[in-house]
Amino acid sequence: MNKGIYRRRKAMNALGLALSGLSMAMGLAALTWILWTLFYNGLGAFSLDFFLKSTPAPGTEGGGLANAIVGSLMMVGFTTLISTPIGILAGIYLAEFGSRSRFGSITRFVTDIMLSAPSIVIGLFVYAVAVATVKHFSGWAGSLALCLIAVPVVVRTTENMLNLVPGSLREAAFALGAPRWKVSLAITLRAVRGGVITGVLLAVARIIGETAPLLFTALNNQFFNADMAKPMANLPVVIYNFAMSPYENWQQLAWGGAALIALIVLAINVAARVLFREKVQA
């Protein structure tokens, strides 16, 4: 037989695998490059003022992102409080009651779509129902938009986690005469607590950097404001506005804000993974 065939096949194999290794290297390089430039330029902006002072007026020096940080924390906090129970209960329905029903599969399909749906469209919807009707932007509107993004994440993780619970655990509880609601809340949900908390954490990580749905719901606020009924400063929108501005000081603050968000998101992602891994091993 011709040795050339073997050589060609081997060369082809080497080339293909090398290219695949190269893609992996490119992916990793992109991750490190993005994070490195972000932290290199952004961490320098961290200072006491950065966390304690509000956003500066155009063209002035100094200032910080205190109002944006507080605004983001408040909106994300309320969103988490509202969307966690909604998401968990809907997840319980899908896993325990609606696993075979038509309604269940339609809801599951819709939730999956909402997971990847363009977030700016959600902003449009909330503008129509919660901003245009009251004629002013508000932190509540921003929170509502974030809820619409967070709930599907919590629903899907809760459902997936509950599906991992062995049926025998449920049956054992039923055999003791426990009612369904008790089995769901005190047995199955409890068994996958870690996974559900992971889902909530991932939802928080997802919404903390969401910008598009806040652009015309919470808008922005140059001043410190802790009133959810008024337009509210928030990190992503401030980063966007400041990055597009011509002022050096604003751009520097934007770098700091971007680094802060990246740091939080990475920390949450790592925490969620650690938490979930421990839960699975236990």
Next chain:
Amino acid sequence: MSRHAEVSTEALLQSRANDSTKSSMTHDELSARVRRFATQDRLFLGVTFFFAALVLAALLGILLSLVMEAWPAFREYGLGFVSGTRWSPADDVYGAVIAIYGTLVTSAIALLIAVPISFGIAIFLTETCPLRLRRPLGTAIELLAGIPSIIYGFWGLFVLAPLFQEHVQPLFIATGLPLFAGPPLGIGVFTAGLVLALMVIPFIASVMRDVFETVPPVLKESAYGIGCTTWEVVRNIVIPYTRVGVIGGIMLGLGRALGETMAVTFVIGNANRLATSLFAPGNSIASTLANEFAEADPALHIPSLFALGLLLFVITFVVLGLAKWLIARGTARAGI
């Protein structure tokens, strides 16, 4: 599971009630308790059902409100809105072609770059990566997916665009092709596509990895057994077996790319022009919304923006629905 549940409570308590020696409660007390449990369960079912229905209602609400808000624009332009080539808030004339074109071109560029790279990553993670590195490397790719899009856009504007302007674009422009005509601005349709590619790579790669893992080892081992190289196993076993799921993953990436706002808005240049050059600034549906909505004039501008949003929602809904269906079909085969 649910079928067991229906019999359990009542049947069990009933049998215990009949067996009076073991139970300290009277029959009446027990049946009262059973009734209470039944009411509680109905209530619980109702509450969980309500919240599940809320998710469905949200989607219908989004569709309905978009249609209602966009109505004035469609009444004014009819279907001509979709084929109108001018978008000029100054003259109060609105047509969607520029934004649709920008959305499609940036997404196409993103997929052209992202699909081969994601494919390579998925192959590396499932076929050649040393076992010990699989988990950390997979996690790294997932972290890339977790980074918010505003960070990508921000990074694209401040790091990628200047680099591109100085070192890459002049080379392409020197070729003299009309596709690359114009001054090297750094920002523009091509840069937006590039940033989008970076964003969707982790999504496509992790779906591809998941479907590649569904290939039964015995199929691959048989191929290795008759002397196939790793590459030949990938080409002749893995890809044919997972084709449907792979296409699903690509569609998922496409859905993401079409609707992505911030990563694009930072670097596309936000010009309402129909540009033939890839280096010219343009606008996508999402970036038009992000830029103009907060300052739009209620008369016709806002309805037109809502109409754009509706278009985007419908397009992404179809693409994502198709993606989900294909991925489900692709992974269902794992059960054979």
